[in-house]
């Protein structure tokens with residue numbers, strides 16, 4: 001385990017916060033991966049899976065976190081302040097890897113809630129823009145204020161010194177809010193089924209032969225889309241073999 005220090009904390013809503021920590025120079029990961037992080041409580045280490053939000057090239061680590069009121073880790077973690085210690089496992093893993101997909105035309109990243117976390121790392125990876133014509137990030141939440149990183153995606157990234165041109169020309173961000181009025185209010189799944197996705201992006205309809213998909217969100221959504229894509233004849237990629245889509249649950253229902 002590495003012991004890192006909290007550098008900054010930002011509370012986004014009553015149930016979401018983001019934080020940055022130092023990064024041990026020996027800690028490596030691939031865009032889209034997760035690791036185990038946590039805190040020492042008494043004599044016990046409380047660790048949970050967290051996707052890295054930060055890009056692989058940054059000298060810090062950033063995470064987006066839920067606040068579960070009675071959650072063993074996050075009931076405490078939500079109170080962290082700069083200077084506090086966070087334990088970070090030395091190894092990272094996960095299936096949301098560019099290398100688990102066969103090459104394609106456009107890459108679709110479908111997220112709900114904190115499931116956007118691994119995709120934030122991916123959209124900051126220059127390699128994704130070399131491999132795909134367009135990268136479409138669809139983020140579904142209940143309330144607009146849960147659209148974590150919206151400003152980052154709409155304002156900061158398109159003006160980024162090195163990634164700005166990629167983001168302006170190849171990244172398509174599609175936020176959707178299901179429980180209050182918003183410019184788009186359909187569930188991510190519905191947008192895929194009824195064609196609104198193509199309308200929203202101006203890109204051709206999803207095509208198994210040409211497009212690639214990554215899915216990360218609540219277990220019901222992941223289960224539903226996994227079933228949908230398999231039924232449509234798409235092959236699922238894993239570390240054992242490349243496919244046309246890959247999935248990861250954003251959390252486990254207990």
Ligand SMILES: Cc1cc2nc3c(=O)[nH]c(=O)nc-3n(C[C@H](O)[C@H](O)[C@H](O)COP(=O)(O)OP(=O)(O)OC[C@H]3O[C@@H](n4cnc5c(N)ncnc54)[C@H](O)[C@@H]3O)c2cc1C
Pocket residue numbers: 034048049050051052063064065066068070071072073074075113114117118248249250251252253254
């Ligand atoms: C592969 C993987 C990657 C993950 N990445 C992240 C991440 O980047 N950010 C993050 O906040 N969490 C992530 N999680 C969930 C995380 O591991 C913990 O479950 C979460 O931090 C809550 O921990 P806890 O001990 O407070 O509560 P737990 O006892 O772990 O969870 C209690 C309950 O809270 C709910 N819950 C837990 N996590 C979430 C969530 N993210 N969104 C909505 N409901 C949730 C579930 O109903 C769960 O049963 C990930 C989980 C997995 C399996």
